[in-house]
Amino acid sequence: MREDGGVIQGELFGDPSGASAARERSEPAPGAVLLPGWLDDDAQLSLVAACREWARGPAGLHSVRMPTGGMMSVRMVSLGWHWFPYGYRRVADDGAPVKPFPSELGLLARRAVADAYGPGIADIAGAASYEPDIAIVNHYPHGAKMGLHQDRDERTDAPVVSLSLGDTCVFRLGNTETRTRPWTDLELRSGDLLVFGGPTRLAYHGVVRTLPGTADPALGLVGRLNITVRQSGLAAE
Ligand SMILES: O=C(O)CCC(=O)C(=O)O
Numbered sequence: 001m002r003e004d005g006g007v008i009q010g011e012l013f014g015d016p017s018g019a020s021a022a023r024e025r026s027e028p029a030p031g032a033v034l035l036p037g038w039l040d041d042d043a044q045l046s047l048v049a050a051c052r053e054w055a056r057g058p059a060g061l062h063s064v065r066m067p068t069g070g071m072m073s074v075r076m077v078s079l080g081w082h083w084f085p086y087g088y089r090r091v092a093d094d095g096a097p098v099k100p101f102p103s104e105l106g107l108l109a110r111r112a113v114a115d116a117y118g119p120g121i122a123d124i125a126g127a128a129s130y131e132p133d134i135a136i137v138n139h140y141p142h143g144a145k146m147g148l149h150q151d152r153d154e155r156t157d158a159p160v161v162s163l164s165l166g167d168t169c170v171f172r173l174g175n176t177e178t179r180t181r182p183w184t185d186l187e188l189r190s191g192d193l194l195v196f197g198g199p200t201r202l203a204y205h206g207v208v209r210t211l212p213g214t215a216d217p218a219l220g221l222v223g224r225l226n227i228t229v230r231q232s233g234l235a236a237e
């Protein structure tokens with residue numbers, strides 16, 4: 001507890017490095033905002049519990065085969081619209097209807113966008129009128145990663161909201177032109193919020209590695225979860 005009674009992110013769950021208290025808001029690229037420890041411990045716990053529910057079949061957590069034939073090392077579950085390489089549809093791979101997009105997640109993501117951009121929200125395409133309708137939950141078992149890609153299956157330029165839970169990862173935020181440098185490597189820890197919109201909305205990005213065992217045991221999670229919340233721009237039906 002701080003002297004004023006507030007709980008510093010990381011203390012409840014124990015943070016031997018003490019580093020989290022010093023981590024501050026940053027803007028790694030124009031339109032990209034990182035808010036470390038944005039989710040408090042309770043919010044993290046309830047999101048992990050929610051992910052467990054969303055992971056249940058039908059239309060639950062599944063592996064994804066890429067058109068090249070390989071399997072992605074993450075497993076995922078989509079809400080609102082089912083993502084496949086490369087597009088969205090209403091039916092999951094097992095033929096079941098995709099789970100609905102939870103309205104609480106929409107509220108959380110709108111708050112995330114407002115907190116990330118503050119008064120500058122009006123300058124970021126689709127931020128002030130953010131109406132997300134998709135969440136993609138990725139589970140990274142130890143050793144999983146995600147190659148550099150653009151999130152370009154949506155039909156809007158509204159920002160992507162990314163929430164991280166569990167193991168820390170190295171997230172590579174690249175440029176909009178190529179999969180090569182320049183890029184910035186960011187450490188995303190449990191509770192961190194990253195919003196990428198505006199000029200960085202179509203930047204290449206990926207997860208270079210996770211750091212196994214860095215998740216606090218209190219979270220009851222093996223590996224890493226990432227939730228991205230997006231606006232599809234697709235017609236409701
Ligand atoms: O796991 C992450 O932090 C990124 C996930 C991602 O890029 C995606 O789902 O498109």
Ligand SMILES: [Fe+2]
Nearest residue numbers: 149150151205
């Ligand atoms: Fe992505």
